[in-house]
Amino acid sequence: MSNPAKNWQSPDAERRLAKRYSAERRFKLLGLSAVGLSMAFLVFLIGTMLISGLGGLDWAFLSGSDSTEPDTAGVWGAVKGSLLTMVVTIALALPMGVFAAVYLEEFAPRNRWTDIVEVSINNLAAVPSIIFGLLGLAVFINFLGMPRSSPLVGGMTLALMTMPVIVIAGRNAIKAVPPSIRDAALAIGASKVQTVFHHVLPLALPGILTGAIIGMARALGETAPLLMIGMRAFVSTPPSGITDPATVLPMQIFLWSDEVDRAFVQNTSAAILVLLAFLLTMNGFAIYLRNKFETRW
Amino acid sequence: MTPLTLLLLIAGLGLIGWLFARAKAQQLNTGRNALHSLPGHHGWYLALWIMLPALAGVFIWGIISPGLIHAAVMADPAAASLPAFDLERNAILSEAYSLANNPAAIAFNLDAEKLVPAVVAAKSKFGIMGAVLALLLAFAGGGFGYTRLSASFQARTKVERVVLLLLLAASLLAVLTTVGIIASLLFESGLFFSKVNPLEFVFGTHWSPANGSFGAVPLFWGTIFIGAIIAMIVAIPLGLMSAIYLTQYAHPDVRRWMKPMLEILAGIPTVVYGYFAALTVAPMVRDFAVMIGVSNPSTESALAAGLVMGIMIIPFVSSMADDSIAAVPQAMRDGSLAMGATRSETIKKVLIPAALPGIVAGVMLAISRAIGETMIVVMAAGAAANLSANPFASMTTVTFQIVQLLTGDQEFDSAKTLSAFALGLVLFVVTLILNIIALRVVKRFREAYE
Numbered sequence: 001m002s003n004p005a006k007n008w009q010s011p012d013a014e015r016r017l018a019k020r021y022s023a024e025r026r027f028k029l030l031g032l033s034a035v036g037l038s039m040a041f042l043v044f045l046i047g048t049m050l051i052s053g054l055g056g057l058d059w060a061f062l063s064g065s066d067s068t069e070p071d072t073a074g075v076w077g078a079v080k081g082s083l084l085t086m087v088v089t090i091a092l093a094l095p096m097g098v099f100a101a102v103y104l105e106e107f108a109p110r111n112r113w114t115d116i117v118e119v120s121i122n123n124l125a126a127v128p129s130i131i132f133g134l135l136g137l138a139v140f141i142n143f144l145g146m147p148r149s150s151p152l153v154g155g156m157t158l159a160l161m162t163m164p165v166i167v168i169a170g171r172n173a174i175k176a177v178p179p180s181i182r183d184a185a186l187a188i189g190a191s192k193v194q195t196v197f198h199h200v201l202p203l204a205l206p207g208i209l210t211g212a213i214i215g216m217a218r219a220l221g222e223t224a225p226l227l228m229i230g231m232r233a234f235v236s237t238p239p240s241g242i243t244d245p246a247t248v249l250p251m252q253i254f255l256w257s258d259e260v261d262r263a264f265v266q267n268t269s270a271a272i273l274v275l276l277a278f279l280l281t282m283n284g285f286a287i288y289l290r291n292k293f294e295t296r297w
Numbered sequence: 298m299t300p301l302t303l304l305l306l307i308a309g310l311g312l313i314g315w316l317f318a319r320a321k322a323q324q325l326n327t328g329r330n331a332l333h334s335l336p337g338h339h340g341w342y343l344a345l346w347i348m349l350p351a352l353a354g355v356f357i358w359g360i361i362s363p364g365l366i367h368a369a370v371m372a373d374p375a376a377a378s379l380p381a382f383d384l385e386r387n388a389i390l391s392e393a394y395s396l397a398n399n400p401a402a403i404a405f406n407l408d409a410e411k412l413v414p415a416v417v418a419a420k421s422k423f424g425i426m427g428a429v430l431a432l433l434l435a436f437a438g439g440g441f442g443y444t445r446l447s448a449s450f451q452a453r454t455k456v457e458r459v460v461l462l463l464l465l466a467a468s469l470l471a472v473l474t475t476v477g478i479i480a481s482l483l484f485e486s487g488l489f490f491s492k493v494n495p496l497e498f499v500f501g502t503h504w505s506p507a508n509g510s511f512g513a514v515p516l517f518w519g520t521i522f523i524g525a526i527i528a529m530i531v532a533i534p535l536g537l538m539s540a541i542y543l544t545q546y547a548h549p550d551v552r553r554w555m556k557p558m559l560e561i562l563a564g565i566p567t568v569v570y571g572y573f574a575a576l577t578v579a580p581m582v583r584d585f586a587v588m589i590g591v592s593n594p595s596t597e598s599a600l601a602a603g604l605v606m607g608i609m610i611i612p613f614v615s616s617m618a619d620d621s622i623a624a625v626p627q628a629m630r631d632g633s634l635a636m637g638a639t640r641s642e643t644i645k646k647v648l649i650p651a652a653l654p655g656i657v658a659g660v661m662l663a664i665s666r667a668i669g670e671t672m673i674v675v676m677a678a679g680a681a682a683n684l685s686a687n688p689f690a691s692m693t694t695v696t697f698q699i700v701q702l703l704t705g706d707q708e709f710d711s712a713k714t715l716s717a718f719a720l721g722l723v724l725f726v727v728t729l730i731l732n733i734i735a736l737r738v739v740k741r742f743r744e745a746y747e
Contacts, residue, residue, distance in 0.1 A: 020639055027641035031542025034535045035555060038611050042562055045573050099467030107464060117468050120475040126662065126732045127725065128669020130696050131478060134721045137703065138481035160474050167471065193457040221566025224671035227700055250568040257572045257676060265576070272569050283564060287557075 049276070053269025061270055065236050066252065070263035073256075075271050080238040081151060081231075081246035082220060082278075088155020088242055089162055089219055094212055096159070097166025098201075101208070104167070105174040106196050125164040132161045133228025141229060149230045149245040157225050162215040169211020173204035206293030213286040217279050223250040249275045303355060303428050310435050311348040318343035318446055325448040334453040342452040345459055346442030351435035358427040366419045373415035482725060485718030492712045498719060504682035504693075506702060506713045513720065515682035519692040523603040523678060524667035527688060531607025532663060536614025537656065541644055544619055563612040571676030574605035579677055586689040597679030600688035606673050610663045617662065621655025621739075622648055626746055654742040658735040665731035669724060671696040695720045 007013065064074020100121070108114040136157035140146045146153050177200050185195040201208075226232075232251055239246035247255070249271065256268040319340035326332045370376055370390070393412035397420060446452075490498070493511050501512020539559060543552050579601040586594035625648055633643040649656070679691030680701060702717040 020642070024639045024641045027644070028542070028546050031538045031546055034538030035542050035547075035559070038535055038539055038559055038562060038608070039555075041608050042558065045565070045569075048573065048577055049569075096467045096470055099464045100471060103461075103464035103468040107461060108468070117472055121471045122736065123729060123732055124471060124474060126665060126728065127478070128666075128671070128696070128728055130669065130671045130699060131482075131721055131725050134699070134703075134718060135474070135478045135481055138485060138718070139477055143481075163474075164471065191453060191457055193460050217564065221564075221568070223566070223568040224675075224696070224700070227671075228703055230704075232704065250566050253568050253572060254672065254676070257568075257575065268572060272572065275566060275569070279564060279566070 046276070049269045049272050052265055053271075053273045056266040056270035057273060061267070062274070065238055066234060066247070066255075067236060070259075070261055070267055073264075073267055075249070075252060075267075075274055077235050077238040078247050078249045078252035078271070079274070081235070082248040082250075084151035084239060084242050084246065085154045085158065085226075085231075085248055086216060086220060088152055089158045090212070090216060092156060092159035093162040093166055093215070097163045097212070097215075098170050098208060100163070101167045101170030101174060102196055102201065105171050106192070106200070121164045121167050124160075125168060128224075129161060129222055130224040130228065132157055133225030135160065136225060136229045147243050147245075149233045149247075150243045151239060151246050152242040153229050154226050154231050154246075154248065155242070157229060158219040158222060161222070161225065162212075162219045165215035165218065166208070166212050169215070170204070170208045173207025173211070174200060176207065177203045203295070206289050210286045210290045213282050213289070217282040217286075220282070221250055221275065221279060223248075223254055226251055227254075249278070300355070300359075303431060306428075307348055307351045307355070307431065307435060310351070310432075310439070311344040314347040314439050314442070315340035315344040318443070321446055322452075325446075327448075331448050333449050333451050338452040338456050339446055339450070341456045342450075343439060343442045343446065345456065347435045347439040349459075350438035351431045354431045354434040355427065358430060362423045362427055366416070366423050369419035369422070370412065370415050373412070373419075375411045375415050478725065482718055482722040485715055486722045489712060489715035489719045493716070498716075502684060504698075506698075506716055509712065511712070511716050513695075513723070515684045516693060516695050516698055516720065517723075518684055519599065519678070519682070520668050520694040520696070522686070522688075522692060523599050523674060523694055524606065524670065525664045527600060527603025528607040528610055528667045529660065529664065531604055532610035532614050532667075533660060535607075536611045536663075537618050539611065540615040540618035540622065543615075544622055545640060545644060545648075559612050559615060562609065565609075567609070567670060567672040568676075570605050570609050571672040571674075574601050574673055574677035578605055582689070591687075591689050594689045595679065595691040597677060597691045598689050599678060599692040602674050602678040602692075603688070605677065606667055606670055609670070609673070610667055613666060614659055614663050617659025618652070618656050621652040621659065621742065624655060624743060624746055625651045654738050654745075658738040658742070661731045661735040661738075665728040665735075668694075669696065669728050671700060675700050695724050699724075 060072075061074045062079075063076050064072060065077030067073040100117075104114065104117065104121075108117070136153060140153045140156055141148055181199050181203065182195050185199045186192070190198065226248060231247055232255060233245040233247055234255075235245060235247050253268055253271045253275065256264045256271065317340075319336040322332060322334075322336035322339035326336065367390075370393075389409045389412070392409040393416050396409060396413050397416040498511050498513050500514065501510065502514045503510045503512045504515050543555055543559075547555065575597075579596055579598060582598050582601045582604070583594050583596055586598070629647055629651060630643060633647040634640070638646065674694045674697045678694060678697060680693055680697065681691045682693050683690050685692075699717045699720050702714055702720075
């Protein structure tokens with residue numbers, strides 16, 4: 001106690017310090033290994049799919065439709081089903097989502113009713129996807145009598161699921177547009193609607209589109225709600241319209257994974273590669289949009 | 298006339314109205330400030346007056362015309378020979394309708410084939426009536442709109458009122474979806490609980506829908522065991538430590554690359570995880586079980602599904618933890634470091650306790666996501682309703698059973714199918730409660746540091 005400097009350098013203190021430093025290193029290593037483990041799993045997953053699926057990717061596979069024979073089965077029927085479903089989804093979810101976002105962010109009065117709308121949008125974004133499938137089954141198919149297994153019903157169900165994602169992204173994008181833009185437009189005599197549609201929306205568009213693409217990517221990979229509305233038809237010819245029975249890419253993966261024939265393993269992995277390629281392209285495009293058009297005010 | 302051509306026709310009329318009214322307004326625009334609204338607004342005003350009444354007419358006609366067609370077909374002499382029994386008659390009628398839509402198809406029933414001309418005639422008759430009605434409404438609306446056009450007419454105000462209504466309607470869709478989910482789940486569950494005692498459903502321990510026993514406790518246990526226990530044992534440490542490493546230790550360049558990589562894990566479709574769990578992870582888990590001496594392990598195990606689900610949840614936990622650690626004020630971190638604490642001590646003793654409410658809320662959201670997850674458990678967890686704590690046992694979950702019960706071809710009002718909606722209701726309520734609590738905690742936590 002007499003000499004603090006000496007006390008600080010005592011062997012006891014140094015031992016304690018060394019212990020603390022090694023704890024520090026251990027902790028850092030633990031963090032690094034957590035990241036490494038997650039990455040390793042990702043690499044392992046994609047590697048497994050590449051090894052077992054790459055051999056099955058050829059033109060016949062990409063252009064063929066489902067078949068009971070693993071050699072002739074292809075993925076085009078499912079891809080076309082997915083495309084048709086996505087067209088319905090985007091046609092419904094994008095305008096509805098953007099309109100709802102504009103309303104909530106620019107026009108909605110602060111009252112109880114607006115709170116209800118907000119709470120329900122935030123909750124819908126977290127509702128398990130299978131619940132949307134139950135809704136689609138109960139309302140679209142049983143109540144409204146729409147054709148089962150069709151891209152129309154599938155697209156509508158997925159649109160309900162995607163809309164909250166677009167609303168939330170849209171609101172953030174609209175919120176990021178500075179008030180000075182609105183003030184300038186209003187000051188020269190534009191109405192509130194003109195201000196929003198001529199000035200705010202175009203500036204918020206990259207953000208909205210990024211959110212929309214991410215929502216679409218999620219919808220494209222979704223299987224559970226479509227299982228509910230019966231989009232697991234065996235479709236040997238590609239669907240020609242949005243009311244034909246169809247299947248989608250994730251569903252095709254699920255159906256093939258159920259096959260007893262081991263030869264379908266290659267097909268399943270190849271279909272997964274096709275799906276991942278689509279998703280990666282969409283996400284890459286979203287990131288590109290964000291980087292290219294993002295404005296820092 | 299098909300509905301599509303009718304809609305295109307109405308849109309075409311709207312376009313003509315738009316061009317016409319705009320030209321007219323430009324004519325009225327004699328000098329500075331002569332017009333109240335821009336010519337384009339006048340155009341939209343007239344176009345809306347043409348299209349909205351016509352579309353409303355098409356919509357209402359679409360609701361009432363099937364009844365009229367039905368009446369006309371029944372009045373036809375060919376319908377006199379139909380059986381009086383409802384079910385049979387409706388089957389023949391619906392076949393006749395589908396034949397009328399698709400002439401290439403072959404009739405199974407001779408009666409149906411005889412009805413086809415009557416159906417076709419009635420359909421075209423009422424179709425033309427509907428089209429004429431819609432066009433009349435379009436012209437009437439257009440005529441009225443046209444009389445309103447003048448230089449001082451406030452077209453902008455009127456058009457914008459319609460735009461606002463459209464925006465309001467879009468935001469109501471979200472509420473409508475929520476109401477639709479709750480109403481359909483409650484309705485179907487109500488039917489189910491009129492057949493099965495709710496107490497038996499919630500507290501019964503034997504699940505076997507085929508034999509009419511609906512005790513859902515094994516499903517709840519399986520869901521909690523896989524989604525809230527095994528998956529979280531994987532996801533919480535890995536997610537939390539990843540977040541800590543990436544925010545506190547990693548070089549910004551490393552972070553910029555690692556974070557999107559980690560988020561790829563969240564973007565991979567669940568069906569891919571399910572396939573991976575079933576194909577690769579499940580056999581590994583079984584081999585491991587054999588190695589440590591578990592007798593007779595099954596291929597489908599709770600552990601395989603839970604492990605993969607945990608991996609899927611990592612980025613979710615990580616980004617929630619990231620947000621809440623970032624929300625801790627810098628002054629607290631600086632204070633701790635200035636007192637001589639090492640970085641890991643600061644993290645463990647200051648940052649994590651301060652960020653704990655946010656992290657807990659994130660874990661709750663992660664649990665709600667894990668218990669609602671479907672494809673992984675469908676493909677890897679198995680169908681047997683076991684009530685055990687053995688992670689190597691095959692176990693079933695709420696979502697698995699919903700899929701199982703609704704993907705067969707059975708009639709819609711049996712207790713077996715309806716039980717899926719009761720399970721859906723439980724799932725919805727539980728995830729809703731978890732979400733509401735978590736969002737509230739996050740909000741309060743943010744306010745505490747602002």
